[in-house]
Amino acid sequence: SEIDIEEEAIAPGGVPVVMHIYKKRGELGLDNVKFVDTDAADLWNSSQMECRPFKDPNFSLERMERDVAVQAIPDTVNMGVQATPGVPKHGGSQYEALEMVPEEAAAQLSAPGLAEFLKRVDPLMEMALQQNEVFNIFEDDFAGLADDDAAVGNVSENVISEFQSFTDLTYSKGKTVSCVDWLPGKRGVVAVSCTEPSSFEERVEASGQAKPGAVLIWNFVDPIHPQYVLEAPTDVYSFQFNPTNHNLVAGGLLNGQVCLWDTTEVQRALNNAKKTKSKHGDGDDTAIPVCKPKYVSELPDSHTFAVTDLMWMGADVQVTKPQGKIDNPKTGECNFFATTSADGKVYFWDIRIKEDLKKHELLWVPTYKIGLTRGEVAGDLAAIKFNFAPDLHSSSLFYATSMDGEVAMCDFSKPDDDPHPEHSKVVSYAHCGPVRSVERSPFFPDVLMTVGDWTFRIFKEGNATPLFTSPSADTYLAAGCWSPSRPGVLFTAKQDGTVDVWDFLDRSHEASCQTRVNSGGIGSIKFWPQLNDKNQQLMAVGDSSGVLHIMDLPRNLRRPMPNETKLMDKFFNREGQRTEDVAERVGRREDDLKAKDAAEKALPPAGGAEG
Numbered sequence: 001s002e003i004d005i006e007e008e009a010i011a012p013g014g015v016p017v018v019m020h021i022y023k024k025r026g027e028l029g030l031d032n033v034k035f036v037d038t039d040a041a042d043l044w045n046s047s048q049m050e051c052r053p054f055k056d057p058n059f060s061l062e063r064m065e066r067d068v069a070v071q072a073i074p075d076t077v078n079m080g081v082q083a084t085p086g087v088p089k090h091g092g093s094q095y096e097a098l099e100m101v102p103e104e105a106a107a108q109l110s111a112p113g114l115a116e117f118l119k120r121v122d123p124l125m126e127m128a129l130q131q132n133e134v135f136n137i138f139e140d141d142f143a144g145l146a147d148d149d150a151a152v153g154n155v156s157e158n159v160i161s162e163f164q165s166f167t168d169l170t171y172s173k174g175k176t177v178s179c180v181d182w183l184p185g186k187r188g189v190v191a192v193s194c195t196e197p198s199s200f201e202e203r204v205e206a207s208g209q210a211k212p213g214a215v216l217i218w219n220f221v222d223p224i225h226p227q228y229v230l231e232a233p234t235d236v237y238s239f240q241f242n243p244t245n246h247n248l249v250a251g252g253l254l255n256g257q258v259c260l261w262d263t264t265e266v267q268r269a270l271n272n273a274k275k276t277k278s279k280h281g282d283g284d285d286t287a288i289p290v291c292k293p294k295y296v297s298e299l300p301d302s303h304t305f306a307v308t309d310l311m312w313m314g315a316d317v318q319v320t321k322p323q324g325k326i327d328n329p330k331t332g333e334c335n336f337f338a339t340t341s342a343d344g345k346v347y348f349w350d351i352r353i354k355e356d357l358k359k360h361e362l363l364w365v366p367t368y369k370i371g372l373t374r375g376e377v378a379g380d381l382a383a384i385k386f387n388f389a390p391d392l393h394s395s396s397l398f399y400a401t402s403m404d405g406e407v408a409m410c411d412f413s414k415p416d417d418d419p420h421p422e423h424s425k426v427v428s429y430a431h432c433g434p435v436r437s438v439e440r441s442p443f444f445p446d447v448l449m450t451v452g453d454w455t456f457r458i459f460k461e462g463n464a465t466p467l468f469t470s471p472s473a474d475t476y477l478a479a480g481c482w483s484p485s486r487p488g489v490l491f492t493a494k495q496d497g498t499v500d501v502w503d504f505l506d507r508s509h510e511a512s513c514q515t516r517v518n519s520g521g522i523g524s525i526k527f528w529p530q531l532n533d534k535n536q537q538l539m540a541v542g543d544s545s546g547v548l549h550i551m552d553l554p555r556n557l558r559r560p561m562p563n564e565t566k567l568m569d570k571f572f573n574r575e576g577q578r579t580e581d582v583a584e585r586v587g588r589r590e591d592d593l594k595a596k597d598a599a600e601k602a603l604p605p606a607g608g609a610e611g
Helices: 001-009 100-108 112-134 200-205 264-280 563-603
Strands: 161-166 176-182 191-194 214-219 227-231 236-241 248-253 260-261 307-312 318-320 326-329 336-341 345-350 368-371 377-379 383-388 399-402 404-412 424-429 435-440 447-452 457-462 477-482 490-494 498-503 513-516 524-529 538-543 550-551
Touching: 100 176, 112 176, 176 424, 176 435, 176 538, 191 538, 214 236, 214 248, 227 248, 236 307, 236 447, 248 307, 326 435, 345 383, 345 399, 368 377, 383 435, 404 435, 424 538, 435 477, 457 477, 477 524, 498 550
Parallel strands: 176 236, 176 524, 307 383
Antiparallel strands: 161 550, 176 191, 191 214, 214 227, 236 248, 248 260, 307 336, 318 326, 336 345, 345 368, 383 399, 399 404, 404 424, 435 447, 447 457, 477 490, 490 498, 498 513, 524 538, 538 550
């Protein structure tokens, strides 16, 4: 019972004893105690193991799962506020002019202070009226500076976006894009060639094995399958569409040969297949047409190295032998193209092949050949790229770049009195490595850009000294090109997969903006040739993984700024005057040093004669 419990309970009767134990804070943790990890298997039979592990067969843990939802949105309340003002009232204001009495007005007009005031403000008022007649005071001063969307410093307007990309698992995967070209006269069709990224040792081991190359023709309508394929005996390093007959394509191969494709039959087959599909609604979309070469050059008469560049000569231009004179037949056809290679030769080819009467075969050999030299240095110019004069009807000059960094101005015609001339007229040792691009400005035909090693340089035709040299980049430059719509903008591609945009109206010591295309290197870039489209400007960029990227440029990079051509003309003239002044100063300094050395030699030796 509760009474028994209360009787048995022990209640404290005395005063409790309180004990306080103290220890200095600095002495805490000074005990020699070390904790170590020990495996449980080592303590299984040890006396130190107080609680041995065991498995309880009656114990099981089951966890229930529940689906719980919580509504965390506050309740909404519909409220209204009447904010209508009061009842409107009609009101009016009556103004009446203040008039002076005639006596007071006469006193004010005859006051000496008014006459002095009028004499003081009369010239100022007259000057203000004249300025109003000369200047338009209502004109917006900021409207003449630039468009709002042309501000280079606006980062949001400088974004170069990717419009489309193309790759093929059979022909381009794991390869490097070597050349890109747009089909003239047709919207949304671009061609690309890919090569194997093999080293010299790998090519020696694979010599004798047939590895065909190809040029892929892509259409924006189908980004998965090529429209058709131009097949070649080996890798295609360079190619270009004929500017007058777009069905003809010339290409340069790895083994030095050149080939010519005629896509007339392929185009006709594609048109028939499209009509059949639209009429019957069936067709095999995965079957890719293949076009074989129409002509392939003879191997003994071809280059000994890979054809690194190829260019059509233009309509109504043909090169005659034996002196390489330019003939201008009025046919409207383009029948000649030129090729170059690291063997130091430039070959001119005629696509109007004639049958050999002795062998009864079609032998395609170059019509005219020249060799390039390195100027003052002995040896051949190992050419990579070249660029001909814009008007080949009257000029035989062209620029060539080499593997060793030279930029040479050459003339492929031979004078009448010199059967073995020096074709390299002016050689500039501008770069430290291979010069991978040489491009003429579309607005200034006598201005060229070369891209090599870590820099790009701008040359004036005929001058060995560059007008402008860019600062060194952190990686190698792979390609470059001018903007087709803006005179002061150029683009350079680097080996790290980025494209730099240089706007000389904004700054010249660094790139105005930069965009990343991929994580690997870039092989080739080329702009869409249709300049009449003001709403879109496309640039094809081929990378080292075989992917062709189509980049869309923003408005401020495709729309020219006011007076941009005149400003760039002044920029080039100013840079030309600067280079001339520097060359003149260097010449005067050398002359002064020579005169000083001559004067020192003419002085008598130090010390007098012994007597």
